[in-house]
Amino acid sequence: MKKIVVVNGHPDKESFNGAIARSYIQSALDAGAEVRYIPIGELDFNPNLQYGYRKRMELEPDLVKALEDLKWSEHQVWIHPLWWLGMPAVMKGFFDRAFLPGITFKNNKEGLSEGLLKGRTGRIITTAGDLSLDAYEETYRSCGLVQLQKGILEYCGVSAVQSDFIGPVYELNEEDRKKWIEKIKGLAVADSGVC
Known part of the structure; x- marks a missing residue:
């Protein structure tokens, strides 16, 4: 059974991102995966790394649990x-608060x-919302993806990171959204290891 953690970074659980998360989770469960869910907007924690790395802040219980789920996972x-x-x-x-030195990365003997x-x-x-994939890639060089994929996940050891871009969302009608949800369900089945 594949262990998958789904993390929703949208603060509004009723958003299209919430619908994507729910669809992915249900399809992965139906495909036989074990799934845990981290809705970041519903966690109780201070998002401000007040002292930088100079002084460690105590991790709130929701951050501790989220880190446990991330470490439990095989696929994020x-x-x-x-x-x-x-x-x-x-x-x-x-x-900023959870991905700290000694928790998700460390410096080895060579620094x-x-x-x-x-x-x-x-x-x-x-x-x-209003950006196409072409504009994101050509004009903005996929900067948000680079930050998350290269600067955070791969830096912390996560590999084979695939990406999917949905936009512009403001131009999607109900039928378009349903098609995307169906695609998300297919991704969940594929990620669960079902052939």
């Missing part, structure tokens, strides 16, 4: 909207960083 699915070409503030705050989430694969599902 990160769902988020693209706001100002990046992730929502609460999602960035989650990384190089070593990811502590090795052995896990990932998928990033990004939604964008």
